[in-house]
Amino acid sequence: MLNLENIREVQNIAKKTIEHVQLQTKEGMSEEDIKILAESFMLSNGIKKFWYYNVGAFVLAGNRSLLSISGKDYVPSKVKVKNGEVITIDLSPVLNNTWGDFARTFYIGKSNNEINEALEFIKNLHLMFIDIYNHNLAISMIHNELCKKIQNNGFELLDFRNNFGHSIEEDITLRKWFDSNNNEKFSTLKFFTFEPHIKKKGSSYGIKHENIYYYDGSKLTEV
Template structure:
């Protein structure tokens, strides 16, 4: 395993791009234009590779925010953003074999992205994601299994009156050096959290009666018994 600092450097670039790209969104943008812009913003910072098939930026707009699809099959759509919409952007940068992995939801109201949305469902989604990440940090312990974490999060999502959207019904994966080696936060995975170096938590959820799919992804690791965000 490479040093945590090497992963932090790549992840920091992904976070920087996601922090800046919201301010660039315009009503005529599409998944295709946003994905190209995100890829260029990564390249401008020295990241020209991706570990996730050939998909450095998986962007979903509108009702497609509920779509769960592998990067292997992803084709960005050309429907314009308009003046009110939801955008999710999931970046998968790679530099010299070091992975980053980071996703955010963008709330597009009155023709621009806002940090504190007025729309009720947008607010519900934003709050639910924050709650789930906070509960992960409260609950996760090195000796528990990925199955334990999966069961806990499944109950938490249901308690919040949301439904999971991931097509594989998992909530994250380990950070590896190749795709096939990934282990997942999924039912039946008895592997302990302490047995891995880094893992993502990336719930993809929709309100039970809602229309939008929300994402927020971070990479986590244990420093002793303390769960840390990369």
């Protein structure tokens, strides 16, 4: 059943999984290795299945982090991750027939100012979204406003649908999109993701940062 308690429970498992993966990922592992690591952790913590075309952990490393492809077409690479490369991981666990959806980008190795600045921007983009959110406005209006903020800060959107997220559903075919073509009000989305997939212009990697949000009656709140 789609409710806050169930979403919070499955989302907490997803968050713990990302923490586990960040601690355990080492240079020389592949996307396939990291995918297995993440999915095994979720399964050992009560997750029974994955809602996104049975891909529990969508992992892209290095310059493959620029790719925007459907889970239907995803095949993890066996190429070993090098020191300093970014790793993006997007999780899609199911618990009590309820989706979790959580993504983060991180990197291994020594500190990289360019990547750190990009990761800081995408975190701030979430704060900008929370600030301008209005449940009575059209989804397309807020999408367009966020696109301007991305472009004005020297970034570009990578998603193949020019999409920022989707509603949380029990059926994958019923998702409503957070894009420029959706003129419905945000109030039509009870729970939804914000997951911008972007890159700094001229850079060789993409970054992603995803949370599930809901309107609590006064403000937009992260699950």
